Structures are given as C-alpha cells and as structure tokens.
Amino acid sequence: MIGQDLSMSKIRVRFAPSPTGFLHIGGVRTALFNWLFARHSGGTFILRIEDTDKDRSTDEAIQVIMDGMKWTGLDWDEGPIRQTDRLEVYREKAMDLFHRGLAYWCVCTPEELEARRKEAQARGESIKYDGRCRNRALSEPTEPAALRFIAPQDGQTVIHDLIKGEIIFENNVLDDLIILRSNGYATYNFSVVVDDGLMNISHVIRGDDHVNNTPRQVPLFRALGFPVPKFAHLPMILGSDKARLSKRHGATSVLAYQEMGYLPEALVNYLVRLGWSHGDQEIFSIKEMVEHFDFKHVQSSAAVFNPEKLKWVNAQYLRKTEPREVAKALTPFLQKAGYDDAAIARIPGGVEALIPPLRERSETLVDFVDGAAPFLVESMTMDEAAATKHLTVAMAPTLKEFADLIEADSDFSKETLERILHGLIERQGLKMGKIAQPLRVALTGRTVSPGIYEVMALLGKDRTLQRVRASIERALAQA
C-alpha cells in the first residue's frame, strides 16, 4: 500500500473508441491530445476498445481504428484492451455494489420507463427516473431486472476540468443510473468507471459531449473506492455549417485523408492547431508538439474544420519533407493511377526527380499524379486548344532550329539548354515567353507545367526531341 501513492501519481491516459464505424477526425483529435499529454509527461497511453454494444461493434472496425492510429503515428503503450473480455469484472463490481447496499434491482420495463418519461416531459417535469424501485429492496427478483446505482441526491458534484475550469452540478438532478442491464451486461457509464479505476487512469481526456456524463460517473468512482481521475473535456470539431462533423461534410474517416493524398504529419499538425495553440506558431514537428503541449492553451469553444487550411498545411509539409520521403508516399498513388514500373522508369531520376519541380504546384499527393502525367508516358495527350493557339506555322521554324541545336549538342544539362534557348531568343529577337509557351505545349501537351528546363530534364533528351519534332509536323499541318 505504501507504493500505491507512487503508482497513482503516474500519468496514465486512455483513448476509448467504440468500434461501430471508422476512426473519424474527431476521434483522431481526441486520441492525439491524449497521446500528446502522455508523451509530454512521460506517461502511459492506453488503447481501450469499448465494444460492449455487441450488435454494433465489429472486429473489422477495431482493425480500421488501429490502422488509422498507426497511419497517424499515434502509438499506444498498452492494449488494445477489449471491454468484452472484461464483462465478468463489471458484473462482479456491480454485484459488489448491490451487496454493499449501494445499488438495487429495478423491475420497471423499458416500455414503462419510456411511457413515464413522456408523461413527465408532457407535464414539463424532469424526465429522470422516479425511483419507484429504490425502496422495494428486491433481493432476488423473479422477473427480468436491471441493477441501478443509488445516486447521491444531496449537495453538489464539482468537477475541476483542466480545460473548462470548475463545473458544478446539483446532485438532485442525478439519476439512479442503470449499471447492469437485465440481460446481465454492464452499461457504458459503469464499465467506463470500472475500467478507468482498475487501469489507474489519472486523466480522462475526452470529447465535450461527455461533460454531462461526468457527474454521474464521479459518485461511481467513489462508491467503488477508486480515486477520482482528473478530467479534460475537449471542444467539439464542427463542419462548415457549424453542425457536428459528419459524413455530410465529406470525408470523416482518417484513412480517407490518406487516400486524398494528405501526409499524416500534416493532418496531425492541422488537428493539433484545432483547439490548441502555442503563440503564433502554425507548423510544429511532432517533437515540438510533445514539448509544448499543455491544457492551459486548449480552447474551450468548438472549432470549425477548415479543409482549405488543411490543404495549406499539407502543402507546407510536401515542400519541407525530404524528396525521398515524398516519393515513397507518392509511389502508391502513381501505381493506383495505372503507372507501372516501366512508366516510372521513363523519368530520368525516377519518382524522386518528380518531387522538386512538382511540389511547388501540389497541395496533395493526388495533385502530383496529374502534374506528373506528361512525364510518365511515351506520347502524351495534347490539349487541342493549346496546340491550335501555340503550335502555329509561324512557330515551326523556331521549334525546328531549337530541335536541331539540342540534337547537335551532346550535352543536355540545364546550362546547355539555357545557353541554346537564350541564343535562339537573341537571334530571333523574341521574348522568352514567346518561345517558352509553345515549347511547353509541345513538350507537355498543356499550357501549365513546371519550368521549361525542369520539363526537359524530366523528359530526357530523346522524348524532348521526339515531342518537339512531332509538334513541328503538327504545326505545319495546321496550314
């Protein structure tokens, strides 16, 4: 017992999703703040799966949650612990409460309760349980019965929330909570308390929507003999219509963001700034987040999820991450788009060479795929309107001279190309734009691309020549 205080003071937090669907953005943010706090304080981060609703929970969903956390880099130290493996524990604790006279059997049927709630509501009264089974003292009910916890009715329950400050609830609004259903399974509010208590959770960090559960859980902690953990209730994440983030707002699963071409570090960075701040800083490395994270700077009001800013953050990461790393993340996207190894091999320098010229113009990995298209194929698709405008008969001799000059030169470096192009411009008295744009269309089939020298480098000498020659023919045919 002497060691207990020491073990109790250790910081232990948990993320406790219910596996009824995918891991959504709000869940990731909750997990992130738990993880950050644990890492910041050298504590332990536990993953607990709240799957007591057997009808709605699936193994597949558990896997998806873990995949999502792995992708975002939120590693856990203990777990996953499944509540369905612990049903006996809850039952035992519930019966313990009953034997100590802190809980009682209730034989009111769900239908009766529902009817009474409606009546009460119609009369404008409180819809809480009227307590009619409280004094029956049923020791062994013969009909189906649920076990209710005797909630304190005097005084107040005060919660010192790390984010919202002191929250006071009058105990007379507290309901006699059902802790064991008539089918013998524990309810959410009970199993959570048993688990948090048994797992020595020091800080319960969860969504705002649980604030009203807290005064119901605190007396349970006390009745069970557990120290009451500290609480931190995170503000909600809203959609652009200020309603809770949902499927209507587009992607809500984290893995959907992976598919849309976001880097996990970027998503995490965006999410950490949604409700938390460190002065004016916008971009944080994981190390910095861990170092600076605190509840003092967690916002107490809800935040609207802004996809535009997420894109901007992602673009920042695309630019600061090593090309080799970006290339690694990009490759699966290229493959999914149908570009095989042979297509990639066409680019001198491979996927990695694609990164520097394209990343200034890409906000997501998906943007790269489109931008890279002209360089991955043998003969590209020509934008007809662009060809008509830029690949004119008048332009043909200039293009031909350029082609002849680069063909004659054994070197294909940027410096050489620059010298050739500038010489051509001077001799013909042209402006750079006059020649660069037709060249761009000839080489990429588009009016928008990286700089002309970068384009030629990504194409290589052979394809450059071949495409310029092809467009000369095309230009002459326009006559």
Add this chain to the structure above:
RNA sequence: GGUCCCAUCGUCUAGGCUGGUCUAGGACGGCACCCUCUCAAGGUGCAGACACGGGUUCAAAUCCCGUUGGGAUCACCA
C-alpha cells in the same frame, strides 16, 4: 423543456487567469501589386473581429451580472 458548456476578423487563433504595453497580433482564405517562360511558390500591401446591454474601475477584449445567439446532453447506445 431541465441541466451543462461556449461566444475575438468568413475560418483557426494570440491576448483574458495576473485590467493600462491592444488605434486588438498571427495564420488560412479573399483582393492588389512585385517577381516571372506558364501555373504555382515566394515577397509586399489592403479589407476584415472583441455578440449585445448593464455594472466595477482613473482605465475592460480582459473582472461581475443579465440578454441574445450557438452547442452538448437528458436510453436497459456508447
């Protein structure tokens, strides 16, 4: 309806606890200009907010009360 939470530019936020340095700062987005071989990126600049009303005080974005508005929650779901 009861209970609880929240309220600074369109959005994310700094500042608020410890009132004066805030004619309210930064970021995304918008607009303009610069740079420029296209598009971007980058640079510079502009527009843009303390919800409202009362107090307290020499002084309030900051403290107190109220109003309004938003949200959460009231299950034998989690």
